[in-house]
Amino acid sequence: MPPPTSSIAVRAESLVKTFGSTRALDGVDLEIPAGTVLGLLGPNGAGKTTTVRILTTLLRPDSGTAFIAGHDVLTDPDAVRRSIGLSGQYAAVDEHLTGYENLFMVGRLYGKSRTDAATRARELISRFRLKDAGDRPARTYSGGMRRRLDLAGALVAEPAVVVLDEPTTGLDPRGRMDTWDVIGELVADGATVLLTTQYLEEADQLADTILVIDHGKVIASGTADQLKAQVGGERLEIVVADPAEIPVTKIVLAEVGADEPTVEDHQRRVQVRVDTGPKALVEALRRLDQENVSVLDVALHRPTLDDVFLSLTGHIAEEAAPEAEGKRKGRKARKEQS
């Protein structure tokens, strides 16, 4: 295959990787135009980390090709490493070095002179709001600060492509918002970013294009809006006061809705997919009023990426998430997981 043109920062074709009897990647293609963010979305074990490891030269694919900034990951791994900045699921920082020393070290290892490495480290420390903590050992940092330091490490050499592998997994909500802010700035600066995540909200917020991956295969791609449109329509949700009113509510919703309503008895909630949005809502309420049903709550939801994922894969995305916590320890588990 010919080397990609300069407007395509990352291109991978037919990546296949097998671990024992598990086919971790089963022919993954992807392309990231320069200056855009691709979100690689999928549950644990879908093949996200394996894809990242291949693109960052840490793992060789069984077959397939991949180019980063025009360099072949198989034949020119050193040029690829010079073109990427990687920030992984586990903050790759030295606990006993200060934030500043960590960045200085990374700068030196990218081949910068002492002066350049020092200047760049200072710059990133203040940009990533670590100024007060810059001269403290990283082990005194909170999870969010560590992640910011790790992100800064990925940016030391101003790489052509920034790879963020589950940048907020294991962070508390505050740390997550923090990290999103930083990624948002990065995106605003025009960086090319490959972002993997199991959080739909994250892909929705940060990515230009989303690739949904499951069992080592790309099962859908497009913008968040395109993916939502694929699921189609909105969801109308009615909560009634009396369980006895559920059957009649169901009949009404079946008439205004686009498919069979679903009922959650405990919550006394009836839901249906609708194509006509607010019109369907008004119609449903009018008919329920005629039937003397007392409605407690009513809502019209646009589909979320959760719905997209559910409709594409038949299971929800975060199903496997608690397991991820157990995998924090040890690189071995990580290898097997990917």
Place this chain on the structure above:
Amino acid sequence: MSVLTAGTRDSGVVTWRNLMNVRRQPDLLLGATLQPIMFVLLFAFVFAGSIGNDPAVYREFLMGGIFAQTVAFNSAYTTIGMAADLEKGVIDRFRSLPMARAAVLIGRTASDLVVSAIGLLVMSLCGLLVGWRIRGSFLDAIGGYLLLLGFSFAMSWIGAWIGLVAGSVQVAQSAGFIWMFPVTFISSAFVSASSMPGPLKVIAEWNPVTAVADAARELFGNARPTGVLGRSDVWPAHHTVLYAILSCVVVLVIFMPIAVAKYRKVASK
């Protein structure tokens, strides 16, 4: 920049990182300094009375042996350090950087060499307290210390390889130390090789630890007693310095390439 200067710079950066780690956790030095002190005191006062005729003679003999033993144990510290490095987050950063792959190993063995030198210094002071003296020339003494450091560095590479093979710090902790005991005790470090039974005697006579211990005694001008602490009559015993240097070279020639190859494999999984 040439591959060699880049490699040297990367190794220097990793060495700096390791030494900063030691500086921030001085307790890492405990093993490398307290253990030799403990051995000097135990052997000088517990064994000296029963080995040979004169405790003072034994203490003089002992120091060369403990020097050799101490630098041999450097391999165990490298094993643990290497295995611990592999479990730390920073190794992920190293792997994704365009740096020399061998730099992680060279940095580890170089910083362990510095720690080993600190250990030798502490031990020499401890030796002076129990009556040991450098009785040879200044140059010979420098040669003695250089030989000990050379052996320390060579042993460190065996240790690095074991640390990479071990797979976890827990395994490294036992795998790193366990072989040190036969290697250092079946030697002339504490008693003479010639006093040992059959096969052990042969092993001890050809054990590089014996050569290093005896070479240190020679270079520090510590008189070799006769009788139970006397020297053997084999080739290494007559060419201790040469045999010690040869042992270091052979170890490095074998273990540097296999450790680097193993690291590449571990790092790209």
